[in-house]
Amino acid sequence: MGFNIFFMCAIFTVIFAVIIIIFKTVFETIFLKKMANKSLITLNNNVKNEAIKFEKNRDKLQLVDDLHSSLFDRLFKITKDVILVQKFIFETNIK
Amino acid sequence: MKRILFLTIILFNFYSYSQNENNKRLDSLLNISKTQKELPLISTLNEISWEYKNSNIDSALFYAKKALKKANKINNKSAISFSYNSIANCFEGFGYLDSARIYHHKSLDLKLQIKDKVGAADSYNNLGIVYDLNGDFDLALKNYFKALHLYESEKVSFDKVPMVLGNIGIVYKKQKKYDKVLDYYNRALKIYEDNNYDFGIVVTKGNIGSVFLKTKDYNKAIKYSNEAKELYNKLGYHRYVPYMINNIAIAKDSLKYYKAAQENYKTAIILFKETQNLYENVYAQIGLANSFYNEKRFKEAQSEAKVALEILHEKGFKEFEVQAFKLLSNIEKNLGNYKEAYFYSNKYAIGKDSLFEENKTKAIFELETKYQTEKKEKEILSQRADIAEKELNINQKNTQIIGLSILAIVLSILGYLLFNQQKLKNQQLKKEGELKEALIKIESQNKLQEQRLSISRDLHDNIGAQLTFIISSIDNLQYGFKITNEKLNNKLSNISAFTKDTIYELRDTIWAMNKSEISLEDLQIRVTNYIEKANMASANTIFQFNVDSDSSNETIFSSVQGMNIYRIIQEAINNAIKYAEATSIKVNFKHLNNQFEISILDDGKGFDIAKVEFGNGLNNIRKRAKDIGATIAFNSDTDGTHINLMV
Known part of the structure; x- marks a missing residue:
C-alpha cells in the first residue's frame, strides 16, 4: 500500500510536470511562430525593397547604356568634324 | 473423566492456529476499510469486529458500533441487522448475555422486516446459543427449532441444518436426554455424509462417540471414536487424534480392557505432549492413573496421579484437582498411606463442592455450538476479505496502469510538440537563410549597379564639361576671329549646335538617371x-x-x-x-x-x-x-x- 501510494504520487507528479512542460512548449511555439513571421516579413520586405531598387537601377543603367551608345557616336562625329575643320583651316591657310 | 470435550480442543487449536492468520486478515481488513465506503465498509467493519472478538473484545465492540453507526446513516436494514449481530457477539464475549439477547432480537426483527429468512434463521440460532448459555434450555430449543424450520424450508448451504441439529443435541445432552441427542447427531451425520463433508462427519462421529460414553454403550463409543480418529488422521487434523484415542481409552477402561486402555492413554499422553496440550495431557494422565487404580496397580496409579497433580498445579488447571485428589486419596488408602490418603481426602472434600467442573463442561459444550455456527460465517467473512483484498489489489494495479498510460500519452504529446517546434525552427531557419542569401545577392548586385551609376555620373559630368568647353571654344573662335569663310563658319556652327544637342541629350539622361x-x-x-x-x-x-x-x-x-x-x-x-x-x-x-x-x-x-x-x-x-x-x-x-x- 505504501509503495503504491508512493508510486502513484511519483507518477502523477511526473504527469503534472510534463503537462506544465507541454503548456510551456505550446506557448514557446506560438511565440516562435510569431517572431519567425515577423522576421520573415521584415526579410521579405527588405528583399522586395532591394528588388525594386535593383529594377530601378537596371532601368537607369539601361538609360546610361543607351546614352553611352549614342554619346559615343556623337563624340566620334564631333571629333571627326573638329578634325575636318582643322584640315579645312590648314588647307585654306596653305593656299 | 468421561469427558467428551474434544471439540473444545479443536476450537482452541483453531484459535491458536488462526491467531497468525487472524493478524494477517485483520491487517488486510484494516487496510481495505480505508478505501471503502457505505455497504462494503460496513461489511468490512463487521468482519474486523469478528476478527477482534477472539483477541480484544473492546476493539471488537468498537468496530461493531462503528458499523452500526454507518449502517444507520445509510438506513440499510440488512447492514443494520448485521451490525446488531456483531454487537450481540461482542456482548456474548463479555458475558453480558441479556445485552447479547437484546441485540440478537433487534437483528432478528430487522431480518423479518426485510424478509431475510436465512438471516432470521441465523438469528434464531444465535438466540438459541444465548439462551443455552443462560441455562434457558426450553427457549434455546424453541429458537433452534425455528432456525431449523427456516433452514429446511429455504435454499441454504448444506451445513446450516446439521449445525442446528448439533446445537439441539447439545441442549438435550445437558438435559441428559441422550436418545434425543443421538437422534439429532445422527441426522446431522447423515447430512454431512450425503454432502461428503468430511469435517462435519468427523466432528459428529466424535460427538456421537462421546454420547455413547455417556450412555455406557462403550463398544459403539469405541467404534465411532475409532472412525473419527481414522478420519482425523486422513484429513490431517492430527491434533485431534489424541482426543479420540482418549475416548477409546475411557471406553476400554470402562470395559475393563485395562491393558488396551492404558496403551491408549499413554499414546494420547504422548500426542498431547507433542502438541503441547498440557490441559488434555493432565486429563489423560488422570485417566491412566485411574485405569491403573481399577487394575489395582496402585504404585503405577500413584506415580501417574502424582505426575498429573504436578502438571495441573504447575499450570493451574484447577478443574482437575478434585478428580486428582479423590483418586490419590483412594490410591494412598489402598497403598496403606493413610496420612496421605487423609490429606488428599480433605482436599477433595474442599474441592468437590466447586461447580467448576460442571461449569466447564457446560461452557465447553456451548463453545462447540457457537463456533460451529460462526465457523461458517468466519469462513465467509474470510473469503470476503480475500475477495476485497484481491479487488483492492486489482484496483491498485488498474490505477497504476491508468497512471502509466496517462504518462505515456502526455509524454507522446510532449514529444510531438517538441518535434513540431524543432521542425518549425528548422523551417524558419531555412527560409531565413534563403531570404538572407537572396538579400545579400541582390544587395551586392545593387551595390554594383550603384557603383556603375556613380562612375557614369562622374563620366557624364566630365563629358558635359568637355562638351561645354568645345561649345565655348567654338563660339570664341567664331566671334573672336571674325571668320569670313562662310563654309568654315557653317561647319563651326554645326559642330556647336551638334555639341549642344549632345549636351541636351546628356542632360536629359542625367535628369532621368537622377530620378x-x-x-x-x-x-x-x-x-x-x-x-x-x-x-x-x-x-x-x-x-x-x-x-x-x-x-x-x-x-x-x-x-x-x-x-x-x-x-x-x-x-x-x-x-x-x-x-x-x-x-x-x-x-x-x-x-x-x-x-x-x-x-x-x-x-x-x-x-x-x-x-x-x-x-x-x-x-x-x-x-x-x-x-x-x-x-x-x-x-x-x-x-x-x-x-x-x-x-
Whole structure:
C-alpha cells in the first residue's frame, strides 16, 4: 500500500510536470511562430525593397547604356568634324 | 473423566492456529476499510469486529458500533441487522448475555422486516446459543427449532441444518436426554455424509462417540471414536487424534480392557505432549492413573496421579484437582498411606463442592455450538476479505496502469510538440537563410549597379564639361576671329549646335538617371521646357500642351518609361517642325481607365504611312514604345499627323 501510494504520487507528479512542460512548449511555439513571421516579413520586405531598387537601377543603367551608345557616336562625329575643320583651316591657310 | 470435550480442543487449536492468520486478515481488513465506503465498509467493519472478538473484545465492540453507526446513516436494514449481530457477539464475549439477547432480537426483527429468512434463521440460532448459555434450555430449543424450520424450508448451504441439529443435541445432552441427542447427531451425520463433508462427519462421529460414553454403550463409543480418529488422521487434523484415542481409552477402561486402555492413554499422553496440550495431557494422565487404580496397580496409579497433580498445579488447571485428589486419596488408602490418603481426602472434600467442573463442561459444550455456527460465517467473512483484498489489489494495479498510460500519452504529446517546434525552427531557419542569401545577392548586385551609376555620373559630368568647353571654344573662335569663310563658319556652327544637342541629350539622361521615378508633373515640366525651346527655335509654330484634369499628379513612371515618353514627344515634335512644316503642334496627356494616352498632333503636310519608309526617328519612336510596353499608332494625311501613344 505504501509503495503504491508512493508510486502513484511519483507518477502523477511526473504527469503534472510534463503537462506544465507541454503548456510551456505550446506557448514557446506560438511565440516562435510569431517572431519567425515577423522576421520573415521584415526579410521579405527588405528583399522586395532591394528588388525594386535593383529594377530601378537596371532601368537607369539601361538609360546610361543607351546614352553611352549614342554619346559615343556623337563624340566620334564631333571629333571627326573638329578634325575636318582643322584640315579645312590648314588647307585654306596653305593656299 | 468421561469427558467428551474434544471439540473444545479443536476450537482452541483453531484459535491458536488462526491467531497468525487472524493478524494477517485483520491487517488486510484494516487496510481495505480505508478505501471503502457505505455497504462494503460496513461489511468490512463487521468482519474486523469478528476478527477482534477472539483477541480484544473492546476493539471488537468498537468496530461493531462503528458499523452500526454507518449502517444507520445509510438506513440499510440488512447492514443494520448485521451490525446488531456483531454487537450481540461482542456482548456474548463479555458475558453480558441479556445485552447479547437484546441485540440478537433487534437483528432478528430487522431480518423479518426485510424478509431475510436465512438471516432470521441465523438469528434464531444465535438466540438459541444465548439462551443455552443462560441455562434457558426450553427457549434455546424453541429458537433452534425455528432456525431449523427456516433452514429446511429455504435454499441454504448444506451445513446450516446439521449445525442446528448439533446445537439441539447439545441442549438435550445437558438435559441428559441422550436418545434425543443421538437422534439429532445422527441426522446431522447423515447430512454431512450425503454432502461428503468430511469435517462435519468427523466432528459428529466424535460427538456421537462421546454420547455413547455417556450412555455406557462403550463398544459403539469405541467404534465411532475409532472412525473419527481414522478420519482425523486422513484429513490431517492430527491434533485431534489424541482426543479420540482418549475416548477409546475411557471406553476400554470402562470395559475393563485395562491393558488396551492404558496403551491408549499413554499414546494420547504422548500426542498431547507433542502438541503441547498440557490441559488434555493432565486429563489423560488422570485417566491412566485411574485405569491403573481399577487394575489395582496402585504404585503405577500413584506415580501417574502424582505426575498429573504436578502438571495441573504447575499450570493451574484447577478443574482437575478434585478428580486428582479423590483418586490419590483412594490410591494412598489402598497403598496403606493413610496420612496421605487423609490429606488428599480433605482436599477433595474442599474441592468437590466447586461447580467448576460442571461449569466447564457446560461452557465447553456451548463453545462447540457457537463456533460451529460462526465457523461458517468466519469462513465467509474470510473469503470476503480475500475477495476485497484481491479487488483492492486489482484496483491498485488498474490505477497504476491508468497512471502509466496517462504518462505515456502526455509524454507522446510532449514529444510531438517538441518535434513540431524543432521542425518549425528548422523551417524558419531555412527560409531565413534563403531570404538572407537572396538579400545579400541582390544587395551586392545593387551595390554594383550603384557603383556603375556613380562612375557614369562622374563620366557624364566630365563629358558635359568637355562638351561645354568645345561649345565655348567654338563660339570664341567664331566671334573672336571674325571668320569670313562662310563654309568654315557653317561647319563651326554645326559642330556647336551638334555639341549642344549632345549636351541636351546628356542632360536629359542625367535628369532621368537622377530620378528613381518620374511623376507626371516631372514629365510635364520637362516637356514644357522642351516645347519652350522648340518654340524659340521655331517661332512660326504654335505649341499647345494639355494635360487632362482627370490625370492624377500621383501617377508615376519609371525612369525608362519617363525617358522614353519624353524622347517620343521630342522626336515627334522635331519631325513635325522639320518635315511636316506644321504651324500648330499639340501635345495632349489624357488618363483613360488605367492607361495613359499621349497624343501629338500637328497640322503639317503629313505622309503616306503605307508608302513612306520609316526613318531612324520613327523607328526609334516604335522601338521606344515597344521598350516600355506601350502601343503606338500613327495616323497621317494631308491635314496633319497624329501620333497616339498608349502607356
